Amino acid sequence: MSKFKALLASQDESGTFIRQVVERDAAELPAGELLIRVRYSSLNFKDALSASGNRGVTRNYPHTPGIDAAGVVAESSVAEFAPGDEVIVTGYDLGMNTSGGFGQYIRIPAAWAIKRPEGLGLRDSMLLGTAGLTAALCVDKLEQAGLDAAAGPVLVTGATGGVGSVAVALLSRLGYQVAAATGKADQADFLRRLGASQIVERATLEEGVERPLLKEQWAGAVDTVGGDILFNVVKSLRYGASVACCGLTAGTGFQASVLPFILRGVNLLGVDSVELPLVVKASMWDRLSLQWKLDNLESLAREVGLDELPGEIDKILAGQQVGRVLVRLD
The missing domain is CATH 3.40.50.720 (NAD(P)-binding Rossmann-like Domain)
Structure with a gap:
């Protein structure tokens, strides 16, 4: 794998922030112990701020937002994870100053990832x-x-x-x-x-x-x-x-x-969900997969592809989002 699709937020010559789906190179990703093939992400208000040039969220551009990612480990340099493991990544610096889940691949520290709980699929994890x-x-x-x-x-x-x-x-x-x-x-x-x-x-x-x-x-x-x-x-x-x-x-x-x-x-x-210790996040994901599992997740969300994200970002910034927006990364 060398090339992959990702949403990229950048400034044009006039200083206006633009959002477009581009091909990125894996060599552009930051260092990290895990390379993950992202299957699903989701759109949050913080993602829209990052995609719009908010320097309080993201300092440097061009940048790929996306504070959420669920996918499959493609490469691992640590014993805790192996290629093929399904994982969930939320918070920490993902999508803020580290290339995020609106790309088909991310590279992150292993300390940011948890293995998917048995009772929750990758898709459902990003509906949440x-x-x-x-x-x-x-x-x-x-x-x-x-x-x-x-x-x-x-x-x-x-x-x-x-x-x-x-x-x-x-x-x-x-x-x-x-x-x-x-x-x-x-x-x-x-x-x-x-x-x-x-x-x-x-x-x-x-x-x-x-x-x-x-x-x-x-x-x-x-x-x-x-x-x-x-x-x-x-x-x-x-x-x-x-x-x-x-x-x-x-x-x-x-x-x-x-x-x-x-x-x-x-x-x-x-309540903070970004810098929360990983063990607390993992216990909460376990609860959401078991005793707190929701049967009506599909009614909460709409599914969109990467190409539809720029328009969805405009909607959330205008206060028009209803429920959740699931992002599919084919």
Whole structure:
């Protein structure tokens, strides 16, 4: 193998970032112990930022994004992996400053890869991808903080997005009463099919920013958007409840007050899926392949080829993505 297809983000002579599918040479890949033939990837908001020249995500261009990859080991220089092993790679530096999963081949450190759990195929692993892993980490952290299905309604913000849609499906699968918040009123049926029992208009979550406390409503929450919406969720948690925070599409800051924390004892839980120790990632993937396995993954996603990715990136940047986008690398 010397040549392979990949999406390449680069700047043209005017400084505009362009995205095109090109042939790359394996010699251009970074050093690493594993060479992996990628079969599937998935599209995440961070990928769209990387593909658009966001220097906070990717420093150097030209670059192949893709923070997710599932495929087959083609070459290995370590005993832990052998050619033919099926593996999952998410997070760390993949697709950020290391050539990522939007190429048919990646070369990575062995410490970034886990062997595919028996109960989860390569395709299903990327129907979940980083979004699914993050959603599972959020639910796990909420349960560690004391949430259980009898506690009351659990809110999911940005519910039609990648993390949000998996969170709705997973919470419903585990027996929770799920309230799905979205600005896409036309996707209410989609959210109900995933298991949401209540649809919340995003605009209602934007009301009362100036108030230090709001009416107690939620027994827990998964927040994928950040900004003032996140703090409004904090202000409307029930006594002792928690919100798991994992996103920033609505902004990285909010107008804060200590009152919800000292008067209601609520918790703001940060969730990271990028630099998480590999053993924790592996245990979460095992859970997603067994007791937390979702039967409705296909209803969450659309499958696209590499050539369709530039248009899909435009959609996610415009806030038009619904559910997951699975990327097939033929």
